[in-house]
Amino acid sequence: MGVFDSVEALKKIWNLVQSNKVTMADLKKAIQSSYRKSHERLGASDVQGYTKKGRFIAIEIKGENDTLSIEQQNFLKDVHDKDGLALVVAENPKKVKFTVWGTQSIPIVAEADFLDFMKVNA
Helix, strand or coil, X not given: CEEECXXXXXXXXXXXXXXXXXXXXXXXXXXXXCEEECCCCCCCCCEEEECCCCCEXXXXXXXXXXXXXXXXXXXXXXXXXXXXXXXXXXCCCXXXXXXXXXXXXXXXXXXXXXXXXXXXXX
């Protein structure tokens, strides 16, 4: 995901103003081209946080026909390898589908009721 760089945008707009040829199209282009890459790790999960006990949680959210990229798989595997809780939540017409990595009590769950899952992993 890109991050808006307001300093870069201001520099571009200032250069336009200095040239005395400012149009709305130029301003729009200056703003649109003022995004930079974020500093996030490639493949980082959509939601990240910690449990009350301090365990790291990574949740990747996928649409009905979406799949995990290699980078996302590597990130979730890394979370699992470091004793974190890695989840993939996929849209399913009938119920939410979980794939869980990183728990001793439930190594992999294909489908689970959300409340039951949370009782076991709280």
